[in-house]
Amino acid sequence: MTRLHDWQSVQKEVLRRINEREWKPGQQIPNEAELAIEFGCARSTVNRALREIAKTGLLDRKRRAGSKVAAQPSARATFTIPVIRNEIETRGDTYRHHVMGRKTIVPPKDVVAAMGLEAGHKMLFLTTLHLANGAPYVYERRWINPLTAPNVAQECFTDISANEWLLRHAAYTHGEISFLAANAQDIEAEALGCAPGTALFVAERITWNQQSAVTKVTLYYAEGYRLHTPL
Amino acid sequence: MTRLHDWQSVQKEVLRRINEREWKPGQQIPNEAELAIEFGCARSTVNRALREIAKTGLLDRKRRAGSKVAAQPSARATFTIPVIRNEIETRGDTYRHHVMGRKTIVPPKDVVAAMGLEAGHKMLFLTTLHLANGAPYVYERRWINPLTAPNVAQECFTDISANEWLLRHAAYTHGEISFLAANAQDIEAEALGCAPGTALFVAERITWNQQSAVTKVTLYYAEGYRLHTPL
DNA sequence: GAGTGGTCTAGACCACGGG
DNA sequence: CCGTGGTCTAGACCACTCG
Numbered sequence: 001m002t003r004l005h006d007w008q009s010v011q012k013e014v015l016r017r018i019n020e021r022e023w024k025p026g027q028q029i030p031n032e033a034e035l036a037i038e039f040g041c042a043r044s045t046v047n048r049a050l051r052e053i054a055k056t057g058l059l060d061r062k063r064r065a066g067s068k069v070a071a072q073p074s075a076r077a078t079f080t081i082p083v084i085r086n087e088i089e090t091r092g093d094t095y096r097h098h099v100m101g102r103k104t105i106v107p108p109k110d111v112v113a114a115m116g117l118e119a120g121h122k123m124l125f126l127t128t129l130h131l132a133n134g135a136p137y138v139y140e141r142r143w144i145n146p147l148t149a150p151n152v153a154q155e156c157f158t159d160i161s162a163n164e165w166l167l168r169h170a171a172y173t174h175g176e177i178s179f180l181a182a183n184a185q186d187i188e189a190e191a192l193g194c195a196p197g198t199a200l201f202v203a204e205r206i207t208w209n210q211q212s213a214v215t216k217v218t219l220y221y222a223e224g225y226r227l228h229t230p231l
Numbered sequence: 232m233t234r235l236h237d238w239q240s241v242q243k244e245v246l247r248r249i250n251e252r253e254w255k256p257g258q259q260i261p262n263e264a265e266l267a268i269e270f271g272c273a274r275s276t277v278n279r280a281l282r283e284i285a286k287t288g289l290l291d292r293k294r295r296a297g298s299k300v301a302a303q304p305s306a307r308a309t310f311t312i313p314v315i316r317n318e319i320e321t322r323g324d325t326y327r328h329h330v331m332g333r334k335t336i337v338p339p340k341d342v343v344a345a346m347g348l349e350a351g352h353k354m355l356f357l358t359t360l361h362l363a364n365g366a367p368y369v370y371e372r373r374w375i376n377p378l379t380a381p382n383v384a385q386e387c388f389t390d391i392s393a394n395e396w397l398l399r400h401a402a403y404t405h406g407e408i409s410f411l412a413a414n415a416q417d418i419e420a421e422a423l424g425c426a427p428g429t430a431l432f433v434a435e436r437i438t439w440n441q442q443s444a445v446t447k448v449t450l451y452y453a454e455g456y457r458l459h460t461p462l
Numbered sequence: 463g464a465g466t467g468g469t470c471t472a473g474a475c476c477a478c479g480g481g
Numbered sequence: 482c483c484g485t486g487g488t489c490t491a492g493a494c495c496a497c498t499c500g
Contacts, residue, residue: 006469019440031485042471047486057311063478064488072398075312077408080288081462082305089400162251167303171250175462177308180455181412181430199430207462209250224411231314231406231438237488262466272489278467294497411478 003040010049101127115213139191173206241280346444406438416421
């Protein structure tokens with residue numbers, strides 16, 4: 001073994017040993033200090049390498065108990081949820097969007113519950129169609145909380161989509177996202193130009209600023225959409 | 232400003248400044264050395280904090296150019312793709328699975344292309360139904376490459392599912408996963424006990440060991456499934 | 463050329479948690 | 482209790498890239 005000086009080399013070597021079953025699933029591996037001696041580097045270098053591997057789920061690390069190869073490595077995939085415009089323009093296509101509807105109303109109770117709103121609180125409701133090269137790409141239904149999105153009433157969203165406007169003007173601290181499949185209802189089918197009943201890929205996102213909900217958006221992707229990522 | 236000694240405190244403070252627009256999107260922030268002085272800690276502590284933030288996409292970092300707040304923070308979400316059995320048992324439900332079909336055949340050409348196989352190469356094809364509390368949960372169609380999965384022919388997969396068997400016995404170096412929506416065909420509808428045409432959430436995964444494909448699996452989740460994660 | 467992030471090192475202290 | 486990972490520090494060198 002030549003000396004491994006950088007954490008990425010150490011990582012690579014550790015991954016090799018796991019992959020080739022030199023260290024088997026469930027098995028304890030040498031501790032950081034021992035590996036540092038073997039590889040001829042500082043312990044912090046080994047630490048960095050093992051820490052990164054543990055983040056992928058391939059190693060279980062515990063103080064005092066040491067590091068073990070995970071018995072059942074649960075794959076972890078990191079998705080980059082792109083701004084729709086970027087997603088389209090990255091492929092070299094032309095992006096356009098079109099605000100189809102806009103009202104300020106009291107939302108239905110499932111939205112109130114999901115966003116944790118007070119009863120009777122009015123929200124801005126926007127429906128938007130995003131187009132790639134003129135073809136429907138995503139149909140969006142969005143609720144915006146006027147309290148957490150200052151001056152939202154004055155924005156017409158013709159030049160900039162609600163998503164981009166919110167990214168620029170409304171802070172958020174955390175959120176959640178779900179992906180699911182849904183049969184196209186008449187509204188979605190008409191907007192996206194597909195047959196009613198078509199299976200659509202749907203993303204639903206809610207974002208918060210501290211305790212207050214900022215926006216809840218449901219995106220209906222046109223037929224054939226795939227969310228793809230390396231493992 | 233009291234002294235911030237640990238990288239998580241530094242991270243928190245930096246996130247606060249970004250969130251409260253003290254540092255605006257697109258704006259350059261002070262370099263690591265300056266922040267280290269301001270916070271009264273070592274530069275490596277600041278480095279760790281900023282590095283972690285950059286990984287979420289909220290900061291753009293470049294040598295010589297320094298660190299900037301991202302103009303359009305693209306949300307990144309990390310999903311843990313669980314082993315189906317764990318997913319079910321974690322909820323306190325009972326897991327069972329049932330191998331519905333098994334043959335060794337030359338796969339159709341789309342599978343050959345996706346996995347990069349030689350023409351005429353035979354693969355093991357398995358269809359499996361996974362059940363939660365006796366109810367259909369996932370219908371699985373899987374191709375396994377006998378060359379990269381040693382002794383797969385001798386395994387009956389009644390006690391252990393193909394996924395878990397492969398995790399234990401077949402090494403893999405990388406893979407890819409896609410999520411999409413599909414209308415249930417007759418086969419899926421019958422297996423999952425839903426109406427044909429129902430929108431199903433589908434996951435498609437291919438894994439590789441070095442250059443050789445190990446397995447390609449398509450998972451059809453029962454109606455109502457959601458993939459959920461915090462942002 | 464020079465400023466900035468990326469990393470390595472040796473040494474230290476500490477928190478957690480298994481035995 | 483005490484071994485292990487988690488982290489901090491000060492200092493150093495290097496790689497990249499902007500001007």
